[in-house]
Amino acid sequence: MSWLTEYVRPKIRTLFTRREVPDNLWHQCPNCQQMIFHTELAKSQKVCGNCGFHMRATAADRLSWTLDEGYSRIELPKAPADPLRFRDQKRYADRLREAREATTLEDALAVAHGTIDGHRAVVAAMAFEFMAGSMGAAVGEGIVAAARLAVLQDAPLVLYTTSGGARMQEGAISLMQMPRTVIATRLVKEAGLPFLVVLTDPTTGGVTASFAMLGDIQIAEPGALIGFAGARVIEQTVREKLPDGFQRAEYLLAHGILDMVVPRVEMKATLARLIGLLRDPFVDETPPMRLAAPDPVAPPPVETVQAPG
Template identity: 70%
Template sequence: MNWISDWALPKIQGLFRRDVPENLWHKCSSCEQMVFHKDLERNLQVCPLCGHHNRIGAAARIDITLDEGWQKIELPKAPADPLRFRDQRKYGDRMREAQAKTGMDDAIMVGHGRIEGRPAVVAAFEFSFQGGSMGAGVGEGLVAAARLAVLQDAPLVVFPASGGARMQEGAISLMQMPRTVIAARMVKEAGLPFIVVLLDPTTGGVTASFAMLGDIQIAEPGALIGFAGARVIEQTVREVLPEGFQRAEYLLQHGILDMVVPRGEMKATLARVISLLREPVVDPIETVPALPAA
């Protein structure tokens, strides 16, 4: 027995040991550098070293978009397991696990308030809730958000982050595609702005429905946006895809998006866009004073 290493050293270490939380540092998934958690929080979960935008939850998204004092609305309840679906596990069990993990009923949250003083309704997807997949609950949430926007005469801003339709709900999930298109049309027919901010990732049936119908299409830097995966497309067209294919910057260059906006500038950008779309444009000719009669 080595009494120095087995007895003395642990005693000495115990005198100076301090309990240090394990989550003080975050390893960036892009640059792989260690970032202090306080720096990451101050930078809205954007890596201060490389600019990589980490995913954030729906509540945090609405909180950094709407002014202080915004209100969350209760969404209509959808059938929990309409098809009694089961693969390796019961769909109902997966739903209960996701609800316990996120504290949400489904993969969408809707709030209303103001963006730099301008009224707005915001719907945000929660990607950690079954990959932000769109089932009946998400469809109900988007329809409710559209109705609230029309009722309040306010623009609707949607932040989708989704892997697509929720296949455990079969055709019911696919029917949410036309439902969400109708929700977008409700807002537009009321003469209100419908703004979509595409997050990482936005794919599948979400991209193929309301997510590409915004009056203004915005995305965060580096966001993966598309319908099918790159590998499937390459196997179908039998060609090598360009570098950065399906990323926000590539789509901006090819006219699919209107803007790519960093997270720290998103709120001010949305406020400016809403003011341009909502405030009446004054005809400069009408402001010129009439000439006195001769």
């Protein structure tokens, strides 16, 4: 009896015991409901291989996908944490603390500098995972810092936008970031540097109404929602039914708001090509023409004159 209970039964239990499986091995596409293995999703840069749907990405993802290896993140200026001592269902200071613990970001922006396929660049990426990418004083300070860094390094500025708009917990202070970020874009342009904006899903509110629409070249990811007010608010205001695909990247491209819509896997190569064209537009890679040496001129024949007699 003892050998059954002490030896055989434990062996049987180990054969049929369920092993714990991580919850993040499979991801479901929000568009087509297809299950995607996490390694495949990482290789495709969070783009569904079945329907091409571009899932939302973090600010860290944007930086790693865009910049070459060896890039450096910068520490952004600090902003007042809770200038209005705002409180709704919970204190604004508590919301900030929870967002920082969940994302390891100080606020809804990350900035890094490095190279894009060998071209020097400063890249700023908004973080939708941090309070829906809302723009407060810290985001405004970060964009100004990114612009100054681009001028200092004589490098173009690439800015990924994703935001629900201004941060309501900071009131008028958040609205003041709209003109501040516009001035930041002017610093880059007055230095003769390219300012490239990549609009991702979603880009709305005060971000769209300020720096997001001031790029030298406006790029968007496929299917990105881009607009100022929501579609329902617009319909109630104009009292008309909006067309299909309204405020989507493809609709804006067809109506001249965007310059191009680029799939995510092609974004890095596209940015590198644009930076090369804007920074070195007159580089001629044609080898110099070599002129053939002239044929040596033969000396004139010497006439011999015979003496008389």
